[in-house]
Amino acid sequence: MRKFPFPTPPGRSLHFFPNVSSPGPSPQISPSPVPTYEGAVTARPIYFFPFLHIVKGGFDFAAVSLIACVLFLSFLSLFFIIHLRLKSRRLPHLQNFSSLWTVRLLLVFFAISWAFNEVFRQLFIFPILTPLTLAQQTSLCKAHVVLSLGLFEPGFLVTLLFLVNFSIKNRNPTRMWALVAVSAVCAPILLLQTIVVFFSPAWLPRFFLRGSSVISTDAIGNKVVLCTYPTFSFIIFSAFATAYSLTFLLSCWKVGAFVINKTIGGRINMLAVSVMVALPMQVLCLSVTPVSLPGYLLHDCAVFAMLAAVSWCVAVGEVILVIKPIADALAAGGDYCRHTSPDSSVDDRRWDGL
DSSP, X not given: OOOOOSOOTTEEEEEEEEOBSSOOOOOOOOSSSXXXXXXXXXXXXXXXXXXXXXXXXXXXXXXXXXXXXXXXXXXXXXXXXXXXXXXXXXXXXXXXXXXXXXXXXXXXXXXXXXXXXXXXXXXXHHHHSSOOOHHHHHHHHHHHHHHIIIIIHHHHHHHHXXXXXXXXXXXXXXXXXXXXXXXXXXXXXXXXXXXXXHOBOTTXXXXXXXXXXXXXXXXXXXXXXXXXXXXXXXXXXXXXXXXXXXXXXXXXHHHHHHOOOHHHHHHHHHHHHHHHHHHHHHHHHHHHGGGSOBTBHHHHHHHHHHHHHHHHHHHHHHIIIIIHHHHHHHHTTTOTTOOOOTTOOOOGGGOOOO
């Protein structure tokens, strides 16, 4: 009979599995004491009170709500992109604005992929799927970490930076240029994340061997895999976030110095503040996950805060770089943001990215 994989009072124990290529022997289930095995990090039994159950349920509901909002904005952005592309074929004056439609499509693709990846991380999804073994659930957690921190989030951020930079260029990028740029940046990060998540060497200190998943065992023996973030994944993403933040600030400064229209200037500032707040917050939350076990309030708060920060960054990026400019262009008949000051000959026709 299939056992329901949610925590059951009065207690449960959590076991860290090291992220090594050859797994150690399986633990033996016993009610007391907590089982141990070679290379594993075990935790004392956790006793859950009704208040913590309410808090955990609130986190799950809030996480699903945030993911649903991101998916709604992403599909709305997709509709705007396709609508503008089809309309620009009949209205030549919209073709210049539609030049970055492939880049916007790539941005929305990464947003949708990240959102669905977060859905498969949620604990409630396991009973809905075909019954999964513990090994399959562990592989799902590993894939989530690699795709989220190694591909979808870096890809979204690099595409966002690409849109900001090319919004002030006098030439249109080729359709494959954005894909090449994103691949060049994401490929090393994806490779490193894959190595540290799936093939971490066993000679590393125990702190660095904490894997991407934890097995939770309740008092009656039911087990479920809880996803977390390895230490090395946090280090790699932190290095990327630091380099990206400096590059993004420089790009926003250049765009801010070039822009004339106050509305566009406000959008640039909003985008810059959102990214520069969300990225450090995510790094800070990631730094908490290696030192706290899933199931503890501190870990759950950190994971939810990280989800909220990334969701906000994705939502602001889609609204400012996709939805709002396309809506303005369609309303103005394609002549959006063609402003020239009396003492300047700058032509803002290339503001099709903001």
